[in-house]
Amino acid sequence: MIYRNRPSSPAGKSRAIQHARWARGTQRMAGPCLLGAAAGVACGALQALAGASREASAGMVAGTVSIAAQAGQADSSQAPKLPEIVVYLEPVAEGVTFELPSEPARVGQRGAKFNPATLVIAAGQRVEFLNDEIDPIEHNVFSESPGNSFNLGLFPPGESRGVVFERPGTVRLYCSIHRYMDGVVFVAPTPFFAQPDANGRYEIKGVPPGQYLLKTWQKRPRYKDQSIPVTIDAADAESKSINVELSRT
Template identity: 40%
Template sequence: MIKILSLRKSAPVHRSSWPRTAQIRLILCLAATAASFGETFAAAIVEGKIALPKNHTAPVMSKRYEIVTQGGILSTNPPLAVVYLDGSFPLPAATAAPQIIQKDMAFSPALLPVQAGTRVEFPNLDSTYHNIFSYSPAKRFDLGRYRPAERPIPSVLFDQPGLVVLRCDIHEHMRGLVLVLGGPHFVLTNAEGEYRLEGLPDGHYVLKVWLNSQTTLERMVELKDGVTLKVDFP
């Protein structure tokens, strides 16, 4: 609310020197912006803990015909979950593109939640080629083979909600996930399953927890400005 008031106060500064139609457009624009900011910076909070799956996969790199061994043991990723507010929200404003790097023959992060309309960059930090591709219905692409020094950094616009499975055409063991969501309110849990989702708008929503391609949990929540709601998913 403070943000909204301060923006409304700033509008009259321009009023005297602008034509009336322009003034109306500006007020409407600022009102829309303020409403959007009001939603983003509202103080409703949801936090809690998710019971994460215990299992994890330790990938094994095939080096049968790569006679020279490169790299040591591949890193393992603990299971994480994505907690998000389901619903229809405005498209994200243009911001710095999040990145999924390819380093030590693995995707990092191995799981990235983004809002639909987000462009994600895929820099290659290994000293060898990678070839990222996905045949997922939500996004089908193939970036081809590219070097660490490739500029601009190869990127993909994820414009449809859904799960996108990333793979490397050269390194069979490499697998990553981009979870494309409809809204901007999401967070990745830590390895213990703890999460805290801040800046949520007032109202009734469905709070969802994405655990894996087979399991998504959900619960109805009522969010109120200034109230921290505790929601655990056992």
């Protein structure tokens, strides 16, 4: 986690100094590494210790997403079904970066359908679009969504082409050959997101210390999206329990 901009408040400055000290300590533990078998073992142990230190300081945000009771609703059994929704964290400070997954996300196209039809990734992450058709059917994946537009051109079965999505937001996917094909990629600002289960429960693990906003995104917006402040302390990382209630107003 790197702060590129100087904090604008004394509290922010204190947190930045604390993060910098923690990062320097981690760097001293993790490297540099020397060549040789014995040195390699020692280096591996130090890197494992540094990783454990980072994991120990990470927090978790968990809770339940529900829909506010409507007028005339007798009990919770009459509550409408949750929409397809994502809960994610957005840093309050600008210029904060996070480690991204090393492997790209993947979307198949067998049967002229995007699979999965909805994909959630972090900004800066790569997505590989695989033409996994059994029959000799070509596809051309493209999007005209602002900030993330692309056109992969025609490619045959067995071939995969990738795109790096840099800008957070919603990306609508289409195929110029099959007009009925459509899909969605939601690009979250951080790798800290979750899709609630059928009961609305969610967990976001491994959150670095800092100040965030817990936000929601809906594939088909029906309710007002939420934005809730969350703080994960560096000195005492903990699990935050935050329930999110959706309403139409």
